[in-house]
Amino acid sequence: MRTLFLPLFAIMLLVFSCSGRTGFEKAAATITSDELREYTMTLGSDNFMGRKPFTEGEKKTVSYLAEELEKIGFEPLFGDSWFQSVPMVEISTKVKGAVIIDAGNESLSLSAPDEIAIESPSMNPIVDLKNIPMVFCGFGIVAPEYGWDDYHNVDVRGKCAVVLVNDPGLYTGDTTLFRGRSMTWYGRWTYKYEEAARQGAKAILIVHETLGAGYDYSIPRKSSITSSLFMEQKEGDVPPCEMTGWLHAATAENLFRMLGYDVDRLRKEACSQDFKGFEMKAAITARLENAHTRNTSVNVAGILRGGSKPDECVVITGHWDHFGIGETENGDSIYNGAVDNGTTMAWAFEIGEAFAALDKRPSRSVIILFPTAEEQGLLGSYYFTANPPIPPEKMIACFNNDMMLAIGRMKDIMVTGYGQSELDDMLAEAVEKQDRYILPDPTPETGMYFRSDHFPFARIGVPSLFARGNCDSRGNGREWAAAKEKEYLTSMYHKPADNYYPEMNFDGIAEDAAATFEVAWRIAESDIRPRWNSMSEFAKVR
Ligand SMILES: [Zn+2]
The missing domain is CATH 3.50.30.30 (Glucose Oxidase; domain 1)
Incomplete structure (x- = not known):
């Protein structure tokens, strides 16, 4: 049902003139570095045994995720269940x-x-x-x-x-x-x-x-x-x-x-x-x-139902799985995956909490999805998009993240797969208010856009964003940030050393979450349907 046809700027004026009533600022303020730290510390702890599918660590992880989704005010997405079985x-x-x-x-x-x-x-x-x-x-x-x-x-x-x-x-x-x-x-x-x-x-x-x-x-x-x-x-x-x-x-x-x-x-x-x-x-x-060998794992997801168009949704994703307990390195055999992907799950929870804290429910629904088996080839998110609980055309946008480094506030927000859709422009507006700039992924030849969970959404036509501060530290500059990233990739990535460390600084991830919350909220609260750019290989799907 189409009620009004307004130019985009008029819609934006309407949306922003209502923002006082919906308590956007107050809701955004619920995103804090302390809570991001708390989630990361928990999900990266040995208690979760490296969060490997089909293990005891999976059981602990997925029940924790469901409990936390309930705590922040979400409902189960799959009927009365938080879990979607993923046969593999x-x-x-x-x-x-x-x-x-x-x-x-x-x-x-x-x-x-x-x-x-x-x-x-x-x-x-x-x-x-x-x-x-x-x-x-x-x-x-x-x-x-x-x-x-x-x-x-x-x-x-x-x-x-x-x-x-x-x-x-x-x-x-x-x-x-x-x-x-x-x-x-x-x-x-x-x-x-x-x-x-x-x-x-x-x-x-x-x-x-x-x-x-x-x-x-x-x-x-x-x-x-x-x-x-x-x-x-x-x-x-x-x-x-x-x-x-x-x-x-x-x-x-x-x-x-x-x-x-x-x-x-x-x-x-x-x-x-x-x-x-x-x-x-x-x-x-x-x-x-x-x-x-056949086995079944689960995707975990919750929904915050929209006020007037609950059948349409925005999706926030971050995979829960990692590599479990494996080969010992430096006396440690638990592959905790604190950064891959604990920090991202924390980011997703904080965005969800902000949505739940709005005075008024947004028009559209918000889904938080923690897919399984990302590390094995995006299997959980592929399964979700092949067996969607909501028709693909009702999924208006997807926001995914992966490997968010906790290295403090950043000047950039790096968009992996820059140029795919109008979401880039919406994000640019949001981060400008944070005095930050959009940075297209400096190594697009590695095809990173095709290697995390937003990608199966892109393939079914859902405009999808993968963006995080990564390259330009506000306090320490680019070279320092590059050295930090390199340090992570060489000594922690997919290794037992990917742990939670007390010196981690979550202020940058908090800003990333706030920017994503703003873009996702603008979409959830309006009739905006971000489009693919015409030369995107996914434009033809939708
Ligand atoms: Zn990952």
């Missing part, structure tokens, strides 16, 4: 013997995981690939908005697609090609796996290259020998490729040289719209054995 399957793959690539008179015998890093997301216990033809498909991208289709003249059905990492924008530096250096969704390995499956390929191999991947070969190597969690496949889902993985750069170079090609030259040629994929005149043989 863990697959561990063993590669049997060597992987052979035959090319006419010559052949390569490759050993996994050092020369080729392969896994199988298949539900089959044995994947036996015998002489599967290989097809080179450029970047493996089908992107109608860029007039791009790497599969248009090749048939990969039942074959092995070989593709390049990232997207053509990175390698040409041409800002009009895709998004230049900023990685698009088409550059991510996850996208490439999905697209190859849609094309009917039996297997997919990505040619590793450190700049384009954002990490060196040790990362896919390690993950190929570690078991992975997947969502249970449903009827109607496109089945995944039976074998997925990466070719070490040296392996790819050998292979293509054997066939008479040069990888660097191929990459240059593949950056052109006229490039055509081709049959490689090579075939791959590999045998993989899969062990499957």
